[in-house]
Amino acid sequence: MKTIKSLAEYTHSKKEHQISKENYFYTEPMCDINKFINGENSIAGIGLALDFLSSWYHYNYIYSFAFKQNEYLIVEENSFSISTYIAIEANNWYFSLGKNFERYKRSIEFHKAIKHMAQALLLGWDELAVKYGHLLIKMLYGKQYEGWHPAYKHPWFMLEIFCKWQKIELDYSKLNYPKDMGVYIEALKCWDTTDTTLLAKIINDLTDFHIAESDENEYEDRTPDFPSSDYFIFPIEMLLWLNIRQRIGLPDYTPDNELMNMPINNWHTQQTEIPRIEIIERAKQKLLQDCPEISFEL
Template structure:
C-alpha cells in the first residue's frame, strides 16, 4: 500500500510511522524478550557471567515499551502494566551496571543518558517519587563518573530535563564536569521562564516545545545535523514536556490546559499517577544473586 503523506498533517504522519515501526519491532520477540530472559536465567544458574544483565534488562525494557506504544496506537488504550514493567527494567539495568562498576574499575556500561533521563521522568509520572528522585541523583553521579563522562551536547532535550529536575530538587550542577551544549535553543528560553505563573506564556512555551518536538522527531541520519528525538519511542510521547509540567504541578504552579494536537493525545498525561512499584521476580532473583556474589557492595536503588 502506498501512503500519500501530502494530505496529512505532521501528527498523522508521525502516528503512521510510529505504528509501523512498533509493529516491525514487535516481530522480534526472540531478540527483545525470549533471548534476554534466557540469558538472565542462565546467569542465575551460573551459566552466564554478570555482564549480560544490564544489556538484557534494557532489551526487556524496550520490549514492554514497544507494547505500550503499540497498544495506544492500535487499541486506543494505555497499558499501565507495560509502562511500569518497562520503566522498572530500565531503572534496574543502570542500577545493576552501577553496582558492577563498583567492583570492576574498567566496567562502565550504562543505558545512554538521553534514554535514562526519560526513564527517570517516567518513574516520577508513575508516582514513584522516592525511586525517581534517587534515580535522578544516581544519573548525576554517572554523569560526573566513568559511565557518562560528562556526556555530549548532541541532543538538547536531555539537558533540559536534567535542568528542570535539578531546579526542582535545588541541585547546583557542576558544569565544569559536563559537556553541556553551548546553545540550548528553544529550551534556553523555556528555562528562563520554567516557573512562570503567567498561563498565557506557559501555553505559548508548551506550543513552541511541541512544534520543536514534532519537527525534531526523525530516525533518519544526516551529515549536517542530529535530530533531537531520534527514536520513534518518543515521537508521540512528549516526555520532556510532561516532566516539566509534572514538576510545575508538584510545585503548585498554575496548571496547563492542552491547546495543541500533541498535548491532547491521551498518552501525554503529565499528572502524577499513583501507581505501585512492581515487584518483578526475575529482577529480584538477579539482585539476590549479585549480593551473594559480591558481599559488601550495595545497590543504589
C-alpha cells in the same frame, strides 16, 4: 513537513515491526537472565538483557496505548510500569558493577535514562525517581557518562528542570553542556511562570520543535534531537516539566495543540505501585551471593 499524523503512522509501523521480534527483545534476554541465575552465564550480559526487556515493554506500551486505546488499558499501564522499572534496574545493575570493577563503565545512555527518571515521576514513584535523578548526576560526573555530549538538547532541559525543582547546583565544569539550548532557553527562564498564556506559547514552541526534530534517519550535517520513535508521539520532556509544575502548585496547562491532546500525554501524577519482578530479584540475589562485596545503589 512532518505532522502528528505522519509521526503517528511511522510510530505505528515501527512499533508493529519491533513487537514482532519477541524472541530477540524478550525470549532471549529472559533466557540469558535465567542462565545467570542457574550459574550457566556470567554477569556480563545481564544489564544488556534488562535493557532489551525494558525496550520490549515500552514498544508494547506505545503501540497498545496509542493505537488500541481502550481494548488493552490494563496491559498499557502494566507495560509502562514494567518498562520503566526494568530500565532503572538495568542502570542500577551497571552502576553497582562499576563501583567494584574499575574498568567497567557500561550504562543506559543518558538521553534514555533521564526519560526513565521522568517516567518514574509520572508513575508516582517519587522517592525512587529522585534517588535515580541524583544517581544520574553522579554518573554524569563519573566514568559512565564522562560529562556526556551536547548533541541532543532535550535531555539537558529535562535535567535542568529536575535540578531547579530539587534545588541542585550543577557543576558545569564537569559537563559537556550545549553552547546554545535554542528553543529551551525561554522554557528554562520561565519554568515556574504563573502566566498561562506564556506557558501555552512555550509549550507550542516546544511542540513544534519536538515534531520537527523527531527523526530516526542519520544525517552528515545534523543530529535530530529526538532520534527514537519511542518518543515521537510521547513528548516526555514536556510531560516532565508540566508534572513538576503541578507538584509545586503552579497553574496547570490546558492542552491546545494536537500532540498534547493525545490521550497518551497525561502529565498528571499517577498513583501506581512499583512492580516487583521476580526474575530481577533473583538475579540481584545471585549477584550478591557471587560477589558479596557489591552493593546496589538503588
